[in-house]
Amino acid sequence: MPINPKAKLVEHLLDVKAIEQKPTRDGYGTGLLAAGDENPSVVALCADLMESTRTEAFAQKYPDRFVEMGVAEQNMASVAAGMALMGKIPFISSYAMFSPGRNWEQIRTTIAYNEANVKICGAHAGVSVGPDGATHQAIEDIALMRPIANMTVFSPCDSVEAHKATYAAAKITGPVYVRYAREKTPVFTTAQTPFEPGKAMAFWVEPVRTKPDVAIISCGPLTHNAILAAAELEREGMKVRVINNPSIKPLDKETILKAAKDAKAIVTVEEHQVAGGMGSAIAEFLAQSYPVPVEFIGVQNRFGQSGTPTELIEHYGMGAAHIIEAVTRVIARKS
Amino acid sequence: MPHLHEDKIKFLEEMANQIRQDVIAMVSHARSGHIAGPLGMADIFAALYFHILRHDPKHPEWSERDRLILSNGHICPVRYAAMARAGYFPVEELKTLRTFGSRLQGHPHRTILPGVETTSGPLGSGLSQAVGMAIVAKMDAKKINIYCLMSDGEQECGQTWEAAMLAGKLKLDNLTALIDRNNIQIDGMTEDIMPLEPLRQKYEAFGWHVLDINGHNFEEIANAYETAQAIYEKPVLIIAHTIPGKGVDFMEFEYPWHSKTFKPEEAKESLAQLRTLQGKIKSEHE
Numbered sequence: 001m002p003i004n005p006k007a008k009l010v011e012h013l014l015d016v017k018a019i020e021q022k023p024t025r026d027g028y029g030t031g032l033l034a035a036g037d038e039n040p041s042v043v044a045l046c047a048d049l050m051e052s053t054r055t056e057a058f059a060q061k062y063p064d065r066f067v068e069m070g071v072a073e074q075n076m077a078s079v080a081a082g083m084a085l086m087g088k089i090p091f092i093s094s095y096a097m098f099s100p101g102r103n104w105e106q107i108r109t110t111i112a113y114n115e116a117n118v119k120i121c122g123a124h125a126g127v128s129v130g131p132d133g134a135t136h137q138a139i140e141d142i143a144l145m146r147p148i149a150n151m152t153v154f155s156p157c158d159s160v161e162a163h164k165a166t167y168a169a170a171k172i173t174g175p176v177y178v179r180y181a182r183e184k185t186p187v188f189t190t191a192q193t194p195f196e197p198g199k200a201m202a203f204w205v206e207p208v209r210t211k212p213d214v215a216i217i218s219c220g221p222l223t224h225n226a227i228l229a230a231a232e233l234e235r236e237g238m239k240v241r242v243i244n245n246p247s248i249k250p251l252d253k254e255t256i257l258k259a260a261k262d263a264k265a266i267v268t269v270e271e272h273q274v275a276g277g278m279g280s281a282i283a284e285f286l287a288q289s290y291p292v293p294v295e296f297i298g299v300q301n302r303f304g305q306s307g308t309p310t311e312l313i314e315h316y317g318m319g320a321a322h323i324i325e326a327v328t329r330v331i332a333r334k335s
Numbered sequence: 336m337p338h339l340h341e342d343k344i345k346f347l348e349e350m351a352n353q354i355r356q357d358v359i360a361m362v363s364h365a366r367s368g369h370i371a372g373p374l375g376m377a378d379i380f381a382a383l384y385f386h387i388l389r390h391d392p393k394h395p396e397w398s399e400r401d402r403l404i405l406s407n408g409h410i411c412p413v414r415y416a417a418m419a420r421a422g423y424f425p426v427e428e429l430k431t432l433r434t435f436g437s438r439l440q441g442h443p444h445r446t447i448l449p450g451v452e453t454t455s456g457p458l459g460s461g462l463s464q465a466v467g468m469a470i471v472a473k474m475d476a477k478k479i480n481i482y483c484l485m486s487d488g489e490q491e492c493g494q495t496w497e498a499a500m501l502a503g504k505l506k507l508d509n510l511t512a513l514i515d516r517n518n519i520q521i522d523g524m525t526e527d528i529m530p531l532e533p534l535r536q537k538y539e540a541f542g543w544h545v546l547d548i549n550g551h552n553f554e555e556i557a558n559a560y561e562t563a564q565a566i567y568e569k570p571v572l573i574i575a576h577t578i579p580g581k582g583v584d585f586m587e588f589e590y591p592w593h594s595k596t597f598k599p600e601e602a603k604e605s606l607a608q609l610r611t612l613q614g615k616i617k618s619e620h621e
Binding site: 043064065067069070072074075077078079080081082083084085086087088090105106109110113114115 | 402404444445446452453454455456457460463464465466467468469470471472474475493494497498500501505
């Protein structure tokens, strides 16, 4: 199977029935706890969503290092800034729709411009939030955080990578945004899978000494869909490279540039508005350095709605079949 | 803090007058910037930097210093002037206010000017940051006072009340906030724009101990901050009644001077008034 051995992925990652399923927010809970165990300066703040953001384990183990903010996300961002200026490493969590959705200016001014060492952790990102509907489905959060100077942005692909991204955030001096999802999704990376800020990695690779027909660059749990699409495309005889790109900012320009040069056609995949998301970041970079056709998988200028996660991913055009269609389109555009 | 002797009061009066002159020189030189608020707060800044704060201008990063958060960043000329006079940076540098490459940004920026404590300008977020600092001071069992200065206009911001609620809940008795109650904001008088009263009862209902003072009387200013240190299990709010544009007769109480800029002759007239003002300011204490 064309899995990159260096990625150390789970063995049966194509077996959607057997693969373990966990929400990425679980990785926030364990990553925060690990960071807190290691560094007593790590503190956590939460806006009345302790259980569902998975802040609970930290709050129970370290009650003196946890502040319950109530439903006050703007206050939470700036209180965290004040705590950071006194030497703490605050992690703030709520649903991404409210933080960074509601407190954007506080994050920009009192955290990012102020160079306050705060980690913004947005749970329930994407339409896969499901039954709660569009009000609670953040599909603009990457676009909100990406243009802020000093900000780092991560979108991990499963709970294991989410743990690593959370833990890594504590080690970075400066503001970091990490987005997490509500729904259980396949756990296909392992503790041995590399995670490094500013690094992307090919999970699925073309046969050795060949060039791929297309490179799919993906972030978040949809990376698993991208791998399923690649497996299907391989059966049709196509050579595909799938790159998992959790570090939206800073971007791994080297890996992306090489993919563009090798494949000469890119499909980006994310559970976010196409406008301003990870695909936009890649297109901005490639337009300047090595322009190739790009097709974008993501939400196309619409709001979400209630439904099951699977229904919504399909309805908004982000299923494996949609990725395959996008691959066909982008290959047709190759000169 | 030490007792306020008569000599010290006289010193603070002269310092406040100097700060007012600095503010007028800075803002007229910059041809932009706020004026009424800084003049109204000059006495409080003189009292803070020269009597109340535990700080070391030569070591602005001293970890045990009191923290002074200026939430309404737009009155920063008065803070810059007080800081320069206290020895944080050369008085000469005041002339660079609002110019390219200056450390004295139009609204204060923490990382380029040591001693500024936080970046501010967008209203309503300073109290939250002060609350965050007060939480950490308690967490780490540090005897540090956290002071926050706010405008009255920014009491219209919802975030101010989110912070007030949290400070009350956590009984942050190491936090003393002060509202510059000058009754003006950009579009007019606060009570016309958005009635704020009864401010005292509102904060009391949020679990605060509230003091009302004349913001131009040094004894009242010093007493209020001294009282604040003696209050346990409650954050303290000082409502400082001030006269916007204090010290320059054609600006006092006039809301258009909130952010209006000077004509050269107006700046000249203001400075002339301040230089002959000692008697007028003293009258507050009689």
